Amino acid sequence: MSLREHALSLFRSAVGTVRPAPMMKRALKLQGDRCPQLLVKGQAFPVKRDLYLVGFGKAVLGMAAAAEEILGDHLVRGIISVPLGIQESLQRAGMQEMLLKPHSKIQVIEGAKNNLPDAEALKGAGAIQQLAEGLTADDLLLVLISGGGSALLPAPIPPILLEEKEKLTKMLASRGAAIQELNIVRKTLSVLKGGGLAQLAYPAQVVSLILSDVIGDPLDIIASGPTAASSHSVQDCLQVLAKYNLLHNLPKSVETVLSSSPTKPTAPENYSHVSNIIIGSNTLALDEAKHHAESLGYAALVLSAGIRGEVGRVSTLYCQLIRLVCLGLAGRAEEPLGDEVRGNLLQLAAELEIPGLDLAKFLQALRGLGPERPVCILAGGETTVQLQGSGKGGRNQELALRVGLGLHRAQAMEGSSPQGRCEIIFFSGGTDGQDGPTEAAGAFCSPGLVAEALQEGLDVEAFLRNNDSYTFFSQFQGGHHLLVTGLTGTNVMDIQAILIRALERS
Numbered sequence: 001m002s003l004r005e006h007a008l009s010l011f012r013s014a015v016g017t018v019r020p021a022p023m024m025k026r027a028l029k030l031q032g033d034r035c036p037q038l039l040v041k042g043q044a045f046p047v048k049r050d051l052y053l054v055g056f057g058k059a060v061l062g063m064a065a066a067a068e069e070i071l072g073d074h075l076v077r078g079i080i081s082v083p084l085g086i087q088e089s090l091q092r093a094g095m096q097e098m099l100l101k102p103h104s105k106i107q108v109i110e111g112a113k114n115n116l117p118d119a120e121a122l123k124g125a126g127a128i129q130q131l132a133e134g135l136t137a138d139d140l141l142l143v144l145i146s147g148g149g150s151a152l153l154p155a156p157i158p159p160i161l162l163e164e165k166e167k168l169t170k171m172l173a174s175r176g177a178a179i180q181e182l183n184i185v186r187k188t189l190s191v192l193k194g195g196g197l198a199q200l201a202y203p204a205q206v207v208s209l210i211l212s213d214v215i216g217d218p219l220d221i222i223a224s225g226p227t228a229a230s231s232h233s234v235q236d237c238l239q240v241l242a243k244y245n246l247l248h249n250l251p252k253s254v255e256t257v258l259s260s261s262p263t264k265p266t267a268p269e270n271y272s273h274v275s276n277i278i279i280g281s282n283t284l285a286l287d288e289a290k291h292h293a294e295s296l297g298y299a300a301l302v303l304s305a306g307i308r309g310e311v312g313r314v315s316t317l318y319c320q321l322i323r324l325v326c327l328g329l330a331g332r333a334e335e336p337l338g339d340e341v342r343g344n345l346l347q348l349a350a351e352l353e354i355p356g357l358d359l360a361k362f363l364q365a366l367r368g369l370g371p372e373r374p375v376c377i378l379a380g381g382e383t384t385v386q387l388q389g390s391g392k393g394g395r396n397q398e399l400a401l402r403v404g405l406g407l408h409r410a411q412a413m414e415g416s417s418p419q420g421r422c423e424i425i426f427f428s429g430g431t432d433g434q435d436g437p438t439e440a441a442g443a444f445c446s447p448g449l450v451a452e453a454l455q456e457g458l459d460v461e462a463f464l465r466n467n468d469s470y471t472f473f474s475q476f477q478g479g480h481h482l483l484v485t486g487l488t489g490t491n492v493m494d495i496q497a498i499l500i501r502a503l504e505r506s
């Protein structure tokens, strides 16, 4: 098998493990008929009387279909809020297993066109709120949560209007606010976010199954944490608004809500009826890919599930890592060049502030790998692209193109580059199967990409200047380097892999 085929099968295995059906079947079981109980990752929750289900997010339709199969007749009723058009597009893609059965007890409300809250999503949120408010101490509410849940569960605190909240969210996003900042604001202005849904469902038992699309899997940030105790106060919200220069032209309604919000978050003891359980994440997907890489004969290491930062800086990190692995495979990692590359890497990692990454430890593990086996380095997270051009692309394709350019430049600079004696492939892909507004999930690159593209008359740097990575990859070698999977029905951010094997032993 070629490195490319290996890379593709690694991506598929990573995504496969966090697809709704296998993920739900691993996490959720219903046990016992007379005294049924839900078993979630080993924790038992007795079903005293009625079992209800609500959900919101891009992956929730498939999660709900799997849940209904597991819960059978025990499920009394459910409501989910999912992206506009998702049923039709899954149907068209032949992904029947992600659709509800004809006589399902779960009502589906589609909304949030373009991932923005709208009247349909508001309707969905209203129906979910009503269901939660009617529950009693004998009921159990199963909540399914995935990325995109914030836009699908809008319930602005009166007198704030949906349009006002949408405008504010849009403004924050366009000024570069991170998802954590965005969701701190959303929580403060919403009835259901920031633990609101869990509070309304009291005294029912609330069990939330969460598919994380945020680095570090923070319960109170994913989908704005509707069932999680918020660790943020109104002060934090004001700080975010001040940071993005929005404090001075807030709508009157938002000012009213902010001035009457409690200054402290709700005490954690008010959440004793709630269990929030992460059932799928980037870490889980990377672990699966690591096992798969090992089964293919690689010495595999996971760098981090929290790769973030500007795509150009992140591409330099990957290029330096590739240089180091090639030096290692050539038995030259301990030469001064190896020290220089390790120094560059440590500096880059410090600049990028990747949460939880102990790069020194990782480099130690890399040193421990012998030159015998091919090497696979896996990572995941979400990079950012500062859009300057008007081209078509996504952060994964742009990252792959930048890595291709970096490898080309390194080869051009170092005459007898260690890369020259290795076969190398890098890919970056969005686990949801869609990278930015394109039909691809991501792209592959190798050190020869820039030179081969030039032979076809394609200038990589010009495409990059215009953020036109999708157009480049579509044209280059007939689109062969695009990673195309179609919508996967799940989302745990992005995944990158570096695969390297020595061409000759020195």
Ligand SMILES: Nc1ncnc2c1ncn2[C@@H]1O[C@H](COP(=O)(O)OP(=O)(O)OP(=O)(O)O)[C@@H](O)[C@H]1O
Pocket: 147, 213, 383, 384, 385, 386, 387, 390, 391, 392, 393, 394, 395, 398, 430, 432, 434, 435, 436, 437, 467, 468, 469, 491, 493
């Ligand atoms: N031409 C482009 N080149 C590179 N990146 C782009 C381009 N156009 C949009 N993007 C990036 O694509 C991202 C938006 O796409 P997408 O909807 O896949 O991401 P998202 O909103 O983070 O959703 P998800 O987390 O579900 O993948 C943004 O990070 C944006 O900067």
Ligand SMILES: O=C(O)[C@H](O)CO
Pocket: 146, 147, 148, 149, 150, 151, 179, 183, 213, 214, 221, 222, 223, 224
């Ligand atoms: O819905 C949201 O808030 C984002 O996808 C992060 O979870």
